[in-house]
Amino acid sequence: MKQHPHTPDPLTLGGKTFTSRLMTGTGKFTDFGVMREALAASGSQIVTVAIRRVELRAPGHDGLLDALNWDALQLLPNTAGCRTADEALRVARLARVATGVNWIKLEVIPDARYLLPDPVGTLRAAEALAADGFTVLPYVQADAVLARALEDAGCAAVMPLASPIGSGRGLRSPELLRTVLDGARVPTIVDAGLGVPSDAAQALELGADAVLVNTAIAEARDPVGMAHAFALGVQAGRAAFLAGRMPERAQASPSSPTSGVVRLPDPEVPV
């Protein structure tokens, strides 16, 4: 049987090239050993981290930066926890000097219940950070008008949410995601809310360039196994997108020929 030729299909993001389209977060893992194994099983080349105050009563650091080989990974600090553009700018600049990396996953989230991003504050912060030399990846709702404005501001990607952070509810607004993908000039990375690999596959099938997953892997019974499963889901979704899906139809369309069907005489059925 002829093998389908492997087609290199790299993701170019922020001037760098990646073979994996699965990005993974480092939150919520029970220990560094599990996290390291899960990241390896995911094949992820882009890994997110957060920035937090040092506990002055018990100073030290938790060693996350030492737990992973950053020569092989692109570190992506986030501004999680920031409620305003100004807080995000401050955290982004602290992240840059803490890590030496000028990539930032921009989160401006005033709402604690659903963790929904502030589009106005996000755009304002994105403009300032892009002008300051950051590679900006903003976390947003799936809003095509906002996505175009963020591209114009110089963002390296846009990161529309699938559903609320940590909810595992999957892609709840594929029609809106489609409007973001339509005409996008930078990669679209679906971030937040993916619960299972089929959610990731669905995002890639629709044309998303990558996904970012954290809770679904970290809170799985077997995080390493789930990381591997997400890697497969992303690969399947991307391959399906490149292969081009069949058109949807309102009614059935037989797969077998309609001529030459074997019939028995049946007085109840007109010929």
Add this chain to the structure above:
Amino acid sequence: MTGPATLTVNGEARPLTPGLTLHALLRDLNVNPSRVAVGVNDDVYPGARAPHRTLEAGDVIEIVRVIGGG
């Protein structure tokens, strides 16, 4: 009448000793300067290169590190 001079360090008020520098503050707090970042108002510094900058009353200081997150 003004009260004693204070700094705000990671959200908490702290008395300011005259002449205290940022470098000395990290040492006094027993913070390992590697792998942290320090903000003084609008300026940011890698912890390992915290300058001998004299701190002033009212300065807002953040000392942060990288942790797990999405």
